[in-house]
Amino acid sequence: MDINQQMKLFMEPESIAAIGVSRHTGPNAYNLLENLLEYGYPGRLYPVNPNTAEILGVKTYASVADTPETADLGVISLPRHLVPQVVKQCVEKGIKALVIVTQGFADADDAEGQRLQREIVDMVQGTGTRILGPNTFGVANAHLSMSTSYIRIPMEANGVGTISQTGGTFVGLNDIRLAGKIVDVGDACDVDIVDCLHYFEQDNDTRVVVLHIEGMPDAKDFVETVRRVALKKPTLALKTGRSAQSARAVQSHTGALTGSDALWDIALRSAGVLRVEDIEELSDAIRAFLTLPPPKGTGIGLTTYTGGFGIIAADACGRNGMELVDFSETTMAALKALSPEWLGVGNPVDIWPGVSIMGHPRTEMESAALQHVLSDPNVHAAMAVISAYQPRLGEEHLPMIRSVARNFPDKPFVYFMYGLHFDAVRKTLESTGTTLAFPSPERAVRALMHLKRRADFLQRQSVPYGSRAV
Amino acid sequence: MDINQQMKLFMEPESIAAIGVSRHTGPNAYNLLENLLEYGYPGRLYPVNPNTAEILGVKTYASVADTPETADLGVISLPRHLVPQVVKQCVEKGIKALVIVTQGFADADDAEGQRLQREIVDMVQGTGTRILGPNTFGVANAHLSMSTSYIRIPMEANGVGTISQTGGTFVGLNDIRLAGKIVDVGDACDVDIVDCLHYFEQDNDTRVVVLHIEGMPDAKDFVETVRRVALKKPTLALKTGRSAQSARAVQSHTGALTGSDALWDIALRSAGVLRVEDIEELSDAIRAFLTLPPPKGTGIGLTTYTGGFGIIAADACGRNGMELVDFSETTMAALKALSPEWLGVGNPVDIWPGVSIMGHPRTEMESAALQHVLSDPNVHAAMAVISAYQPRLGEEHLPMIRSVARNFPDKPFVYFMYGLHFDAVRKTLESTGTTLAFPSPERAVRALMHLKRRADFLQRQSVPYGSRAV
Numbered sequence: 001m002d003i004n005q006q007m008k009l010f011m012e013p014e015s016i017a018a019i020g021v022s023r024h025t026g027p028n029a030y031n032l033l034e035n036l037l038e039y040g041y042p043g044r045l046y047p048v049n050p051n052t053a054e055i056l057g058v059k060t061y062a063s064v065a066d067t068p069e070t071a072d073l074g075v076i077s078l079p080r081h082l083v084p085q086v087v088k089q090c091v092e093k094g095i096k097a098l099v100i101v102t103q104g105f106a107d108a109d110d111a112e113g114q115r116l117q118r119e120i121v122d123m124v125q126g127t128g129t130r131i132l133g134p135n136t137f138g139v140a141n142a143h144l145s146m147s148t149s150y151i152r153i154p155m156e157a158n159g160v161g162t163i164s165q166t167g168g169t170f171v172g173l174n175d176i177r178l179a180g181k182i183v184d185v186g187d188a189c190d191v192d193i194v195d196c197l198h199y200f201e202q203d204n205d206t207r208v209v210v211l212h213i214e215g216m217p218d219a220k221d222f223v224e225t226v227r228r229v230a231l232k233k234p235t236l237a238l239k240t241g242r243s244a245q246s247a248r249a250v251q252s253h254t255g256a257l258t259g260s261d262a263l264w265d266i267a268l269r270s271a272g273v274l275r276v277e278d279i280e281e282l283s284d285a286i287r288a289f290l291t292l293p294p295p296k297g298t299g300i301g302l303t304t305y306t307g308g309f310g311i312i313a314a315d316a317c318g319r320n321g322m323e324l325v326d327f328s329e330t331t332m333a334a335l336k337a338l339s340p341e342w343l344g345v346g347n348p349v350d351i352w353p354g355v356s357i358m359g360h361p362r363t364e365m366e367s368a369a370l371q372h373v374l375s376d377p378n379v380h381a382a383m384a385v386i387s388a389y390q391p392r393l394g395e396e397h398l399p400m401i402r403s404v405a406r407n408f409p410d411k412p413f414v415y416f417m418y419g420l421h422f423d424a425v426r427k428t429l430e431s432t433g434t435t436l437a438f439p440s441p442e443r444a445v446r447a448l449m450h451l452k453r454r455a456d457f458l459q460r461q462s463v464p465y466g467s468r469a470v
Numbered sequence: 471m472d473i474n475q476q477m478k479l480f481m482e483p484e485s486i487a488a489i490g491v492s493r494h495t496g497p498n499a500y501n502l503l504e505n506l507l508e509y510g511y512p513g514r515l516y517p518v519n520p521n522t523a524e525i526l527g528v529k530t531y532a533s534v535a536d537t538p539e540t541a542d543l544g545v546i547s548l549p550r551h552l553v554p555q556v557v558k559q560c561v562e563k564g565i566k567a568l569v570i571v572t573q574g575f576a577d578a579d580d581a582e583g584q585r586l587q588r589e590i591v592d593m594v595q596g597t598g599t600r601i602l603g604p605n606t607f608g609v610a611n612a613h614l615s616m617s618t619s620y621i622r623i624p625m626e627a628n629g630v631g632t633i634s635q636t637g638g639t640f641v642g643l644n645d646i647r648l649a650g651k652i653v654d655v656g657d658a659c660d661v662d663i664v665d666c667l668h669y670f671e672q673d674n675d676t677r678v679v680v681l682h683i684e685g686m687p688d689a690k691d692f693v694e695t696v697r698r699v700a701l702k703k704p705t706l707a708l709k710t711g712r713s714a715q716s717a718r719a720v721q722s723h724t725g726a727l728t729g730s731d732a733l734w735d736i737a738l739r740s741a742g743v744l745r746v747e748d749i750e751e752l753s754d755a756i757r758a759f760l761t762l763p764p765p766k767g768t769g770i771g772l773t774t775y776t777g778g779f780g781i782i783a784a785d786a787c788g789r790n791g792m793e794l795v796d797f798s799e800t801t802m803a804a805l806k807a808l809s810p811e812w813l814g815v816g817n818p819v820d821i822w823p824g825v826s827i828m829g830h831p832r833t834e835m836e837s838a839a840l841q842h843v844l845s846d847p848n849v850h851a852a853m854a855v856i857s858a859y860q861p862r863l864g865e866e867h868l869p870m871i872r873s874v875a876r877n878f879p880d881k882p883f884v885y886f887m888y889g890l891h892f893d894a895v896r897k898t899l900e901s902t903g904t905t906l907a908f909p910s911p912e913r914a915v916r917a918l919m920h921l922k923r924r925a926d927f928l929q930r931q932s933v934p935y936g937s938r939a940v
Contacts, residue, residue: 028832103823103826108814110812171890172890173889174888212778240781240785243788277912278786307577311684311710315711319712340574342582345579387638389623418641418644420642420647422644439750441748442747442748
């Protein structure tokens, strides 16, 4: 079986044998079967539990040997000393993909854990059965309403494909789910990050690839493979375990070696992988790649209602390698015509005097200024600075956002927005699917910077941006 | 009149003459009178508009000369060429505090603006009347349900006192309002940041002082005054206009010179002012000072359900000058007793094996681990890493949070929380008034770092922390 077919058994199983499903259901029971029923997973389910005939109305089996078909995927959640014998039964049944949820293998602090891990690895050697884990949440595929995580996660069939060394990522970040599709390699005794990369490279549902990396025994294969993936799809990495202290914690978490952080920096950059520092940066960058076109340069044009917050945004541009460009004479003339004579027009563009003194209706002034800014050949991306001073403010912006997306499809346009009604207004603005609103200029500009870096990488590789997934 | 009495006329007026109030009311009318009525401002209102007898049922006056008393505060919002004659009328009426909202003075790009500004400054010279602005939102005092801003802002009588060079701050950030009380110095033709500092130094409603600084002509007075304020109250500064580019924008915004950014860094630090880089850092730090005790050292203890996110948090500690300390033998023994034998117990503390394998109920395991961590003499602050996988999760935490606040009143305890239900769970956790939940470990640790830095500053000045405002 080639690696892609193999990984499909994990990621897109038509049937699942759930070995060690409890009779306990309801809140805090963390019941895999209950979760899958709740999600509406359309595949066939074979719960294995020798102590009962059914759970939640689904027939159970005393052993995996008794199940009426060979499931695509086996999920094992049992005390660690019972795991090897069940792995053996699964191999004998012919199951080719096994998720081992159980903790206490390479992640344990004792010799027994190491021994058990070697035992299960030896057991599948040469059988065609592959193991994901142990110490894993397994996989989730929102496109198939399926997750092997015992924590019930919200389903959202977005374009994010995540490879993780923790189950924590299954829950998602505040602004985005990391699955789409997700795979947690856990202790990675067999299936590793490279195997998973093969899957996401080919997968048509996945538009952005996200890596959570703590460490790995051999980075050579990884770098070659991930470089190929990054040529096709935006690929982001949260590489953790940076300090000596956290590196020790990694070792006790999954038994992986973190390696030199500086080397990781170089390796990821040379492979075209965009490294992020924290989870908000990750979330922002993912959303940018799912929503915005890449800017063709570093030139940003700002429109603002307040000089003060325009300057805050200008500082953020300076810190993130973007720049407030000088406008062309045509743009300057157009902006001057909208403003009182005394106003020193420039970048950022101050919109308020045009409204309060010239009497232009607010939405018309906003729209006109923004279109002039985006028409400027020096401007590669635009940011509007607005305050969320009332919750329904976003609705007034919708026609303008749609018009900008139509007229400037190759220039990203984002908002930096502040104020207590941020969430409500953001929801409205982002409902257009063509813009994003960020709660700080820092985060907005950093997201644009990642788009720009990817554009630069592809240009260095002579890969035309438009022809690829995003 | 001493400066504090003078500033009280601006910040706590018992009567307001609103000069140039429009007859237009409703959405997008930005009507000061309508706003004040809506807030429920309890003082006396004298709208001045020669073209109507009443607005919204409030009697209007043809001129400020006709108002039946001398208002504590005059607010002028008229085209710039009309401002000088109205300032003259106000001086003649005996009004001692004037907010000039109008733009187009020192902030303008023309000679006329500069001339008008000199004209109004000369006009009040020696009269005892002081001008705030021009080009200002004026003041807001939520404790008095009052704001002179034409944008209607939400009122929240919190302990934040802000001095700003932009009206943008009136709207507030996403997580906190900056007023409490706020004053926008605008072009600062007369009342300046130093004057405002005198007020907030004395003001009993203000527990945290926030500065938004673009620049000022003379920083010497400022540094001396702000140092005195910082000894009494936590004082935070967002100093903008860092780059040459944004410095140019500052000059056209308020006419102020930004000065060398490195010098600002040194001046603020030596004065005990905590400088922040962006608005999220500002918001997080304010909330920390309003809610948490200062840590007595850099030692952090982490509890987590997932090794992976524990390591992400550990990285954030490393980047922000805090450290995951080694636990004492007593703590280690207590944590080992809660966990399966194979688990390598340490910092971060992995809670899940104690639940899933040892069978401790989740809330009991959480609470026990956290109390052991906080009892450790090496630990000065604790962070719990949790996932917001369902919206009502916070309720289970409330007894534990209350118990921690009772038993460890001098050790800050915060959450780093991720997941789509962040907002709902945060609201519940923070309802206790003793903890904060942050959406990234970076932000949580940075907020703790600001608390620690302030504690260090006070210690260097031999000021006992507990004896002061926070």
